[in-house]
Amino acid sequence: MLQTNFNKICQTTEEDENMSFIKILILNCLYKMNGERTIYSILHILNGKKSSQTIQDIHIFQLTSLFQAFPVLTREKLDQVVYELIQEDWLEKTGENHYLIKECRKLELDKLLKANPLSLHLKGWRYHSFTLPFWERLSLFVQVSSHLSEKSIRYMPVQRNLVTQLWLKDTLHTVSLERSEINHYLYQELVKCLEEEELNPSILINRLTGIHRIGLTGEQVALELNMDPDYYQLSFLAILHFMIEKILSNKEEYPLLSQLIKESKKPFTLTESTAKTFDFIQKGYSIDDIVVVRNLKQSTIEDHIIEILLNVPDYPIRNLVSNENIIKIKACIQQSSSKSLKVIKQQLSDVSYFEIRAVMAGYGDFS
Template sequence: MILEGLILHSISQIREERTISSIYHLLSGKKSIQTVQDAHIYSLEPLFGVYKRLDKRFFYEVLEYLLSLRYIQVSSKRESAYLLTKEGESWLHNSRSSLGLEKLNGLKYHETGQVFLERLTLFIQTLTNTRNGHFSFIPVVDKPSIEAWVKSFYQRTRNREIEMLEEMYKELYQLLHRLTDEEAGIFTDRLSGYKRYGMSLDQLANKYSLCTVDVHLRLTTVTHHLMDLVLREPHEFPVLHLFLRDLKGEHVLSNSAAVTYRLLKNGLDISQIAVKRNLKENTIHDHIVEIALHHQDFCIDIYFNTGEKEEITQAIRKAGSHRLKDIKQLVNDEISYFKIRLLIAREKTIRNEA
């Protein structure tokens, strides 16, 4: 019930301030500024994009299941929102340690985690096979970009096969001992080697008495945690660090927001950028909120009139939530949703940097 636990955790964090669809967008990694901002505001960064292929119909089936268990109930305050019941709170409290929340880092690795895992998996398969003189095997990863990277890396290291195998074994041994037995087992059982193919998700699910969705989430948890450890201690894991030194997964701007940021630095204002890029001003607003989320040194003062920042801050406190509609009703008409979102983004950035 890992997915169910992640949904319950998300519901408890959001506290009826967003519809349930926002949680679906969060887990599936929707690339919208609203979803990214939700991740920041509600401290759900670890869960962003942890299950990109999450089927929407299946997601709502899980919700129905949680309702049948009386772990959640429909909110009376907002349509399409849910809250935890006492039973749900109790279950989440007792199960939190088994969900692996502290090991997930979705917002940072949702784009790069799978690449790291596939590079590592294919290289291990390649090296163990070629070392045994077996050059004709079916690669477990069928992606041109991954195959090209592994081929290039193999060519650079082929004269050090024994050394590479021994070092990788040593580094993985150290890392896997920092995981639970189940996490380490799923990870190693998934690997392929000489005359041995790793288990499928269905096989792993059967062996570990999990559903395939939870196996996927366990692998994601392990991948994120391994990347964190290797990046944190590159001198301890020099070979594995080679697999991700170009995949550090820093919180970077989307390509479109980066273009807007560059134009802002060149002195253009919102309307000028919208005209130059043939975009709506609201889209530029989204970019500016994204920039504020990622860059604390980005000055937002020019977008506020005297006293507006304080008025929004007071409204947030009075509303007791980050629901935009509630905040907007407590400020004067001159203050736009953009200004509210921008200040919320900046306050979140400052808290993260503290």
């Protein structure tokens, strides 16, 4: 349906044909973590595990873009990738499930990352809750509007999710257009959304189904565009994230596409248990009070507060850490080559681990 308007040539790399992209990605994560987390911390990030530790890790190590990038990546697959990287002399073991990239291979890794760059539009943490519903709604909306344009009612829905199907049924009742015209206006909005940037729309368009065309699977598109399947997956997510961001910032220009995005009532995302703690904080409860009321360990409540600092804009960190200690901790982190809490604590015996974590979370990246 839309492919003829999007025929940009996919840019592929030929450097190191034997190095799969998933290996490059794991090496990139290991490099950023610098041996301070286990390899399974990477798995939690790529799977999108919503734990306080994982949420803190993606911010500390600048991996927010990769959150939930590979939700079906298994522990066994990660173990296999790490095993192969060890055999290929990329890694040295520094502890149980802790690895560093060998110094002699870092320049090579830099070249691989430049040849396989992550899109700046990839924003996993920011849009992970929107991405799958957006894609399901978009693909079904395109298919149905294409059939409506020719008054066809005989088709098999590309999305079997009943919630998505009911959403479209309700949405069609609210659209103030003749049903035969919806396809035309939806097409115009898609063109406008995708043609303004240096993207390869074929990554997305080739997966859409219309009345005269069956969309391809992700694996089929990757093969057709001569892309590594995992690199294709990230490129596909990047386009979805780009579209979501553009639509949210220009809703009036995309009256149809904007209906595909259901925003959270809150401007931030918290895990369920942390949200309960946040409610108590807003009511004026202290940490000690919340420990008693919720019957949880203090360390658990502190984990919740770190998550709040990472997600709630302008949360007052000075309610948690004195200004004097904030200055000391920030200076120490900036001068240290490690983001390890243990290393920072060894240099600041008069501050707590929680205060260090709070400053790291509240003031962001110190690299």
